Amino acid sequence: MPFSIAIIGAGPSGLTLGRLLQVAKVDISITIFERDTSPTSRPSQGGTLDLHNDTGLAALKKAGLWAEALKHLRYDGEELKIADKNATVLLHHREEPQSKAETGEYARPEIDREVLRSMLLQSVKPEIIQWGKVLHAIDPDTGILTFRDQSTAGPFDLVIGADGAWSKVRPVLTDIKPQYSGICGFTSYIQNVNAEYPEMSKMLGRGSYFVYSDRKSFTVQRMGDESVRVAAWVMKNEKYASDMVARYGKDEDGLKQEILANFSDWSPDIHRWMQASHGFIAWPLFELPVGQFWEHKKGYGLIGDAASLMTPFAGEGVNKAMKDALELAEALEHALKTNSNIDEAVKKYEDAMFPRAKMYQLRTLRNKNAVFTENGAVNFMVTLVDMVSEEMGYDLQKGWLGWVPFKTMMFCWASFWQFLGRSRRRIGKLFARSIKQSGSKIA
Ligand SMILES: Cc1cc2nc3c(=O)[nH]c(=O)nc-3n(C[C@H](O)[C@H](O)[C@H](O)COP(=O)(O)OP(=O)(O)OC[C@H]3O[C@@H](n4cnc5c(N)ncnc54)[C@H](O)[C@@H]3O)c2cc1C
Known part of the structure; x- marks a missing residue:
């Protein structure tokens, strides 16, 4: 009997894991249980997501989907404008040319969530997905999965919760709730x-x-x-x-x-x-709370939003989700090929995932806290210093003093542009008013 894995959820993380295990050339039986009744049953599959080199894009490359992905990745979608409520643009980041961006360390091409999901869907064997299967509960003793339609499945050697925010696998591992x-x-x-x-x-x-x-x-x-x-x-x-x-x-x-x-x-x-x-x-x-973790439990694991749900204000959710799938697939592949302990492999994945989740959660929280302030645009610009320094590999916790001048400079620069925008608009209004007045006098 091959090793059996049940993946709950056919979102980006579940499908990436399914695809990676399918191409891993290991003796494994994969079943994905998905709540939606068909690939097209949900009217809206969400907006656009930016994929990052060492996470989302790395997973697509490992999954053998790079050539296909290049047909859909929008490098010009990297163009970004940050503005305040007066529509004063404080930052205008123009996109990298694609040739440079594809190899560039900081490239973050966009892809519609729907397109990403459909590309991943087409890459897995259709017979491994069971549609319209809403997981209701798992019996932790027998490992039997019960679905909303009263059907059951299992037990499986491993059950992976890739079922997003309201995961039904999570309660087997922890009491933490979103x-x-x-x-x-x-x-x-x-x-x-x-x-x-x-x-x-x-x-x-x-x-x-x-x-x-x-x-x-x-x-x-x-x-x-x-x-x-x-x-x-x-x-x-x-x-x-x-x-x-x-x-x-x-x-x-x-x-x-x-x-x-x-x-x-x-x-x-x-x-x-x-x-x-x-x-x-x-x-x-x-x-989910920053830095959550749980004791490893034999036969279970979580990836993606099920493991570490975040708000979208740092654009890390899907990237972290696909990186989870990548690291778990690599750990399982190695264990299956070397006949070593599968649970050790899942535990190893968790040991690396918890600090990674914490890092992305902190990054997300930092952006959220900056954006949702009175002068969110300027404060967000200041956090860009943290973001850029992080991407360059500097730890701001150490030697933070060195970054204070950069943050102060950024604050002054962004505030200056904001002031300029406000003044330009006031002068514009004054001109418009006096032209109107002189027009009415002539009339
Ligand atoms: C419809 C939708 C639209 C989104 N749009 C955006 C967006 O525009 N921008 C953004 O930044 N993020 C968006 N997100 C979140 C973002 O896509 C996630 O952070 C990221 O995709 C994480 O992937 P995931 O596979 O872990 O979880 P998800 O993308 O949430 O996928 C989970 C999958 O599990 C299935 N599922 C859930 N519960 C069960 C169950 N009980 N039984 C069986 N299957 C189940 C769901 O139907 C879904 O297919 C969206 C998520 C969803 C579900």
Whole structure:
């Protein structure tokens, strides 16, 4: 009998693990149980994700999917603008040329979550996925999986929870539960932005336009099909966004006005994105506590969001998820090829995963804490110093003094641009007013 593994969840982490084990040339029986009833049953598969070299992209390379991935990765999607509520752009990062970016250490190409998932789906044998199987519970003594439709499966030699935020495998290992992050939001789409809103299309560029002010965030991102995904994030109670979406139902105009009331003194240029968008979905954001861990339990493991759920403010979730899959697959492959202890392999994976999760969670928390402040745009710019130094391999905990001048410089630079933007707008308004007055005198 081959070694049997059940992977719960066909999201990026579960599918990456399934694919990596499939190409590992080991004697293994893989079954993926997925809640969705079919690959296309969920109307929205989410927005765009940026993949990083040593995590998401490394997993795709190891999975033998690099050539396929290059057809979908959008290196021009790396273009990024950071602005404040007056639409003053404090940072405009232009994309790297693809030839340079592909090999570049810091390249972070974008891919739609839907495209990534479908690429991974097509790469695994269809017969290993069982659709419409919502895991309900696991009997920790017998290892039998029970699904919502009352069917059962197992026991398996190993059960891996890749079932995201509300994992049903997690309770076998730990009592930790996701906590509300204090932030919820609304996502929506604009389909024909290039043709119908050329000015807005130009304002966005090829990638992302992020606005941070007043403890709120407004983000606009271009998707692979040229449509645009708009998101508005606010610090409200957990039910705020879902209640509003339910209350307004099909009355999208009413909902938009209500959402925009949160951004009343923000630039009309930012409001236009919300006014043009459709298809609102509510997103309460949850997170697992930083630095969570559990005692290893024979026969079980967690990867991706199931192991370390984070808010999306550092763009690490999917990358960490795919890195988990990569490291677990490598550990299992090695154990199966050398006939060594599988549980030791899972434990080894966990020992490396816990500190990695903590690092990404801290990074995410740092960004979240910077973005959701009164002057989020400037504060985010200051955290860029931490981000860049981390990427360069410097530990800011040691020798922090050395970075204070850089952070101060960044603060002054970003504040200067903000001041300039504000002054330019005031002068513009004064001119407009005096032209209007002189016009009415002539009339
Ligand atoms: C629909 C969706 C849209 C998203 N959109 C974005 C986005 O726009 N931007 C962003 O930064 N992040 C987004 N995320 C989160 C991001 O994709 C994750 O951080 C990342 O993909 C982690 O991957 P994962 O495979 O660990 O978990 P997930 O992507 O959450 O995948 C988990 C999978 O498990 C399945 N599942 C859950 N419970 C069960 C169960 N009980 N039984 C069987 N199967 C189950 C789910 O249907 C899903 O397919 C989204 C997640 C989802 C599910």
